[in-house]
Amino acid sequence: MKNLKFLIRTAYRDSRQNRGKLAMFMSSIILGIAALVAINSFNYNLVNDIDRQAASLLGADLTVNGNREIAPKLKAKFDSLPGESARELELFSMASLEDVNEMQFVRLKALQGNFPFYGKLKTVPVEAATDFRNSNGALVDDGFMIQHGLSVGDSIKLGYATFYIAGRLQSAFGSAGVTSSFAPTIYISLSELNKTKLVKEGSLVDYTYYKKLPEGFDADAWEEEQKMLFRNEGMRITTVKERKEALNEAFDMLNYFLNAVALVSLLLGCIGVASSVFIYVKNKIPSIAVLRCLGLKGRQAFLIYFIQIFILGSIAVALGAFLGSFIQLILPLLLSDFLPLEVTTVLSWKAIGEGLVVGSTVTILFALLPLISVRRISPLRTLRSSFEEEEGERDYLSWLVYFGIIISIFVFLWYLMSDLIMSAYFTVGLILSFVLLYSVSKAIMWAVRKYFPRKWSFVLRQGLANLYRPNNQTQTLLISIGLGTAVLAMLFIIQGLLLKNVQQMDAGNQPNMILYGIETDQRDSLAAMTRENGLPLIQQVPIVTIRLEEWKGRTKSEWLADTVADISRWAANREARVTYRDSLDPFDKLVAGKFIGEYKGGNDSIFVSLGADFAEQLKVGIGDELIYNVQGTRIKTYVSSLRKLDFTKMQARFFIVFPTGVLEEAPQFHVLVTKSPDTKTTAEFRGKVVTAFPNVSVVDLGMILQALGDILDKVSYIIKFMAAFSILTGLIVLISSLLLSKFQRIKESVLLRTIGASRKQILQINATEYVLLGALSAATGICISLAGSFLLATFVLELPFNIQWLPILAVFLFVVGLTVVIGMINTREVVSKSPLEVLRKEVE
């Protein structure tokens, strides 16, 4: 086909001098696709790694886990499984570092047997991983050791026993590094645990039993068979397969977040494509008109530029995929604190393939928007440079392209989220944002025109008028800057909300310190010690561990088997920690019945008070009968009242409250809640408590806040890194939109200079325009982000919504500043050269 050859040849010739001008176009694609490919590569590698490493993540083929020791009949079943066993007790406790005179809340793991059967405890020195099992050695979290300047061989006191540090624990087994900022992990041998005296009847201890099964044994079949039996005793069986599924689920959130970042970058990239092709086409209008005059058909003119865009677009997509594959090397480093496994960074052909497909589709679709107008450029433009095509009939093709864009966004989202409804919502949300930004820009131009402040100075009036003059960039800029700002501001708002929510807990007279694990004979002396240190006894309650056996005349197993009743397994199976008291806790609110605070013995019935939601989960109400097992003794009780619990304050809350006179003799622990005025008092008091009562754990809000702050810092660092993609693409869009009217501006400026405007005045006019544009776009973007984060906070995160204006102000200033700076760099070139030189250069 002779024509095609001619078109390709012309496309090639025409592009020779223009490749620089298409750099913007290419870089928006490259960045957008790079983000997509990097993120998807990471996601796919993560899924693969979970698949491959699941056995070593669990460390065994099968585990049984619960918050009590395994019942004898279950133990027999577990032991009858072939293969090697191991077991672990996990609890939280205080560690005293006598060498450095510090206390730390730690996660203590006591091991028996050769766990892990798969994978390794990574330690320095390597032999420490085996040595600690046969001695009073401890493996201590590396980060924790660095923080406190500890070295191998130092001693560490846990409860009543002192251990020596056998080695540094490089990574906690099977859990993400970030948890260590709350409570660093320490491993000891189970045979040494008794000496700490930390485990008593009713302590909060997590029991895990590990099994390494012989090759070919079907762990899942065994689990399926035994599941119910174990569950009814509050024990959970986990197989490698389940662990895999759980991990994949856990990473769904990360996936959502990363996908959202990829999507935003891609969308900004798309805006970049559309606006840079728009500029390109605008520059080409005179040439196209000449070609049309010489007899080129509209379709052929379109094809010439389509071929150019298509070829350069393909190159850019390929470069983007390439760059993305590189960037994915960084992601695992960045996220390592949040990953319980090592993520490999192999090339993911699936991600690259997707990037190529998605990239070509969006590039073509978004480039088509400006490109199809090429078909309609009239040859009359050769005779009249200012000729504008008559609006006439609407171009049906542009509707087709819009439709194609919406459909492809929807399909892309659906593919990412595999959720039809959500992707529909998201698509609609995006369209609404666009429509909003578009309407705002229209409204602004209309308002500026209508209410033009005629009394302003020349410079200000010129700057303002630039917003609606022909060839203005108000719309493109408002949409691109607005969207970029919205993303950035939303990030800050949500981060602020999360932090604020936690910090509020520390406000005013709220308790901020909990002491737990207190034994009955320590209760009074600890209370005295608290008062001596000038701290209030806000709450001091006993805790007894009991189990629910029957209610409303049916046993627990009967209830659990009844699928119609649909009771909560969690509520039924949990080892309940209850308290007893003679009156209603002032923090609770009675919602039904009457609180009965005393059991008088004899024929009197025992009346308990339940949390309203908890009662609902068990389907019990006022007057219903419940039979509890209190460490071997069955106790029949009746529900006398329901309470609403307030979980926003730092203190002990109880779903089940007994009256006095029932549980006094049962094995029990006590909890003491107090309020410390400052961190110094907290530290001193904590030191005294742990020295005098090594088994008592002290948790203070300051510590939780700090740990949370650390985690949020890391998260926000990652978010910022990822957001940098979006910001960078946004910048490119910004630059290309500014270039859009560069030539127009040059002509105007040259004219203004010719008739006597000073360089300074021209700079001021342009600065005014950019300040206005930046401010309007940023303000609109911030409004969108406020609406978006309000919806997110209220309906997804369920946080009270309030705004910290400082970071928002910072985002606002940042965006406005950036717009002005880039705009002014653009303008400088215009004013710093002689008018003639500029015209000559730019006309070509």
Next chain:
Amino acid sequence: MRDILKVENLSKVYKSGSKNLTVLEGINFSIKEGEVLSIVGPSGSGKTTLLGLCAGLDKATTGTVSFYDTVINTLTEDERAALRSENVGFIFQNFQLIPTLSALENVMIPLELQGNAKAKHRSLELLERVGLSDRYDHYPTQLSGGEQQRVSLARAFSSNPKILFADEPTGNLDDETSHNVESLMFELNKEENTTLVIVTHDMELAGKTKRIIQLKGGHIVSDMLNEHTTVNA
């Protein structure tokens, strides 16, 4: 001689908002094959509009424009483009060379558009003819106004159009350059035996053609043969 172009009862009305602006009204004339004529008139009299209509770049409000037997104002834009490619050449006041193409490539465009295999050979010949053979690989910005208009002449004649339209061909040039370009244009026209329609407000240029149509306020006020013609006598 056959009529190459026939204009009957032509009018053009621009709508701007609610107002109608009649730019051309009741225009009738015809042009014979090989004829050289100029359309003159003061600025704003509708010359360019008439040229656009005759060349098939624009659509008339009423009336017809026929190229031989084809009524061109009922053709679609693509059909008109095909007609232009085969039969029509243009010379513009501001040259309208494509800035990203070299002089040679600019001249080649109409030929290549027709699928002519000898495009390059013929274009080099024409560049030689307009005295720019040594500048064939220069881009428009590297050429002076006169040189650009010469390249544009070569382009206009390259595809042997049957009819050539020139809108103020010397309007952007100084006197001396104007004379050079004018004589080159008339010479080429004679050699190639093309019908030439020049639109101008320059009476001196118009005086060089055999027939002069005078426009005023959108009407033809005179259409006469020029006795003092120096060309095509």
